[in-house]
Amino acid sequence: MRNDRVLLGIVAAPHGVRGLVRIRSFTEDPMAIASYGTLSDETGSRRYRVEALSTAKGAVLARIEGVADRNAAEAVRGLKLYVERSALPATGDREWYEADLVGLPAVGRDGRDWGKVMAFHDFGAGLMLEVSGGSASRNAVMLPFTDEAVPEVDVDGGRIVVDPPAGVLAGGEAKEAQE
Secondary structure: OOOOEEEEEEEEEEEOOOOEEEEEEOOOOHHHHHHHOOEEOOOOOOEEOEEEEEEEOOEEEEEEOOOOOHHHHHHOOOOEEEEEHHHOOOOOOOOOOHHHHOOOEEEEOOOOEEEEEEEEEEOOOOEEEEEEEOOOOOOOEEEEOOOOOOOEEEOOOOEEEEOOOOOOOOOHHHHHHHO
């Protein structure tokens, strides 16, 4: 599912009284959020120039052009910052942008329908893939985004193959023990 724009970060909170903000960056190098040129909001109608100053407590301290005081910084809290896909580098072999995977069907090695990729989460122990809506599970399922649990990612073919660990489904451990 390709989009023309990719989410690079979200303004988390103001920092100080001079208009600085903390940005939760989704770029591999958090400071790189400012290196893609002018960013836009979710609608693409407003443009923002971001100057990354430093990192602190897992966020990028930044200045956004036109945001000069704490009130203005508070007004942009929650702002999602996007970049045009054409500004991003091409992906290599076994590389992809998470935005390209969201919405793809997730199919088990055994052919079971696990639904669609809903989101990615990082709770500190590694990237997790949220899958929901398939016949294999009525609820959302969190899978580790590892080669073992997600052995195949086929962006061009429009699907990912999953091999959930034992216990993801109710009775999964018992089924494995019987095999």
